[in-house]
Amino acid sequence: MDPTVDRLKFYLLILASLIVSPLFFILIRFKKRAVSGSGLKILIIPQLTRIGDLVCSTPVFAAIKKTYPQSRLAVLVSSKAAGILKNNPRIDDLLIYENQSLNRLIKKLRREKFDWSFSLSGTALSSLIAFLGIVPNRVKTVRQNRPASEILTDWLNNFKLLYRHHAYLPEHHLKLLRFIGIDDLKQEKEIFTGEQSEEKARDFFRQNGISENDFLVGMSVSAGNKAKEWPAENFKKVARHLIEKRGAKIIFIGSAADESRINEVSAGLKEGGFFKSFDSDLANLPSLIKRLKLFISVDTGPVHVAHALKIPLVDIVGPVDPNELVPRGENIIAVKSGVPPSIFSFKEAGDPRQQRLALDSIKTEQVEEAVESLIRSAKESANFKKTE
Numbered sequence: 199m200d201p202t203v204d205r206l207k208f209y210l211l212i213l214a215s216l217i218v219s220p221l222f223f224i225l226i227r228f229k230k231r232a233v234s235g236s237g238l239k240i241l242i243i244p245q246l247t248r249i250g251d252l253v254c255s256t257p258v259f260a261a262i263k264k265t266y267p268q269s270r271l272a273v274l275v276s277s278k279a280a281g282i283l284k285n286n287p288r289i290d291d292l293l294i295y296e297n298q299s300l301n302r303l304i305k306k307l308r309r310e311k312f313d314w315s316f317s318l319s320g321t322a323l324s325s326l327i328a329f330l331g332i333v334p335n336r337v338k339t340v341r342q343n344r345p346a347s348e349i350l351t352d353w354l355n356n357f358k359l360l361y362r363h364h365a366y367l368p369e370h371h372l373k374l375l376r377f378i379g380i381d382d383l384k385q386e387k388e389i390f391t392g393e394q395s396e397e398k399a400r401d402f403f404r405q406n407g408i409s410e411n412d413f414l415v416g417m418s419v420s421a422g423n424k425a426k427e428w429p430a431e432n433f434k435k436v437a438r439h440l441i442e443k444r445g446a447k448i449i450f451i452g453s454a455a456d457e458s459r460i461n462e463v464s465a466g467l468k469e470g471g472f473f474k475s476f477d478s479d480l481a482n483l484p485s486l487i488k489r490l491k492l493f494i495s496v497d498t499g500p501v502h503v504a505h506a507l508k509i510p511l512v513d514i515v516g517p518v519d520p521n522e523l524v525p526r527g528e529n530i531i532a533v534k535s536g537v538p539p540s541i542f543s544f545k546e547a548g549d550p551r552q553q554r555l556a557l558d559s560i561k562t563e564q565v566e567e568a569v570e571s572l573i574r575s576a577k578e579s580a581n582f583k584k585t586e
Contacts, residue, residue, distance in 0.1 A: 208323075212350050215326055219354070226334050238269040238378065241307065241315040241333060243324040246276040246295060249480065249499025251543075252283060253506055254368045254523055255318055257385035259288035261372055265380045272310070274303075274327070281480030282503070285390040300327075307331030314378060318371050320361070320544070322347035329354040337377050339370065341544040363545050364521045387506035391485045398477075399485040406473050410489055413446045416504070418495035419463050420456040425541060425553040426496050428514050428560065430462045435562040436494065437463065440569065441471035448472040451486065451500060492572060494565065501525060510576060512568045517541045517548075517556035529576060531568040535559040 245251035272291035312333045317324035320339035328336040337357040357377045419433045440446035450460045493504040494512045504511050505525035513532045519539040537556035540548030
């Protein structure tokens with residue numbers, strides 16, 4: 199489909215929503231439901247497709263269920279990314295959204311009679327979905343310098359919270375819950391596995407002769423965005439260092455689309471020192487990552503999976519704003535450049551040349567030192583039994 203045609207159709211949908219909005223406001227007024235209490239029905243609309251953003255939304259799910267354990271929680275997500283939330287027990291309903299199913303989705307929301315919706319992404323689409331779904335209490339993130347589509351639809355929400363650029367996004371998400379009486383900023387990311395994905399991981403290990411006692415290091419060398427990808431030769435040097443100096447076994451993790459880049463990184467490495475995992479089912483990713491002793495990656499979705507599973511982590515941040523989504527806590531080293539950030543969560547990206555400069559300025563020695571630092575600081579722990 200032509201993007202221009204899609205954009206035109208979307209603005210026509212906005213226009214139609216504005217025309218019929220008086221009728222919908224009347225319907226919403228007569229269908230007012232619970233404002234707070236244990237029986238709430240809550241719809242969460244996160245960023246629909248990005249794995250990292252979805253994992254960073256999980257503290258919201260935990261906070262809601264901790265305060266209102268009898269509430270019914272639904273989360274809207276694309277089919278592409280749904281697997282990462284598939285086994286989350288906090289979620290009662292995982293609603294799958296695709297462009298062609300918008301009418302069906304809205305009808306379903308009306309039948310479900312939600313009390314509250316929370317748009318973590320703040321998109322115009324999320325505003326339209328909640329409004330046309332006749333959700334009486336609609337909360338959204340608003341941002342500075344937002345596009346025209348959001349300005350035209352912001353007023354469809356009756357509760358709004360401004361996101362200030364460079365703020366820690368998971369904390370901002372939790373602040374949205376203050377509208378339903380939840381003031382808990384201490385919830386952490388969560389990732390869960392299922393028996394089917396656990397068996398898939400065990401099969402992968404058996405087929406490749408890998409023991410869970412090996413010093414297993416995961417690497418995610420692709421980001422789905424060239425602006426966030428560290429040079430392949432640099433990853434190769436770090437992998438060779440770990441294989442030859444630490445006796446590590448490297449597991450390169452990616453999708454089928456990452457195969458050529460993973461092949462480029464792994465070419466010439468010691469045979470038996472590395473393995474490749476190409477699995478399109480995101481539900482299986484946590485079961486593989488939880489078995490690692492260390493994870494090294496550019497700033498992309500699997501970084502947040504490793505963080506949620508408390509796997510020691512080296513995050514090659516590059517041009518990404520380190521304040522917004524980069525993992526925080528123990529056993530995490532974010533390798534940054536001296537170049538100002540140029541990729542943001544809610545702000546237009548900067549000059550591509552600056553993005554490239556930020557990545558190229560990070561040297562392999564910095565990443566190797568980060569790895570060695572994590573090993574030194576935790577070599578007595580169970581996670582690093584095989585480092586010596």
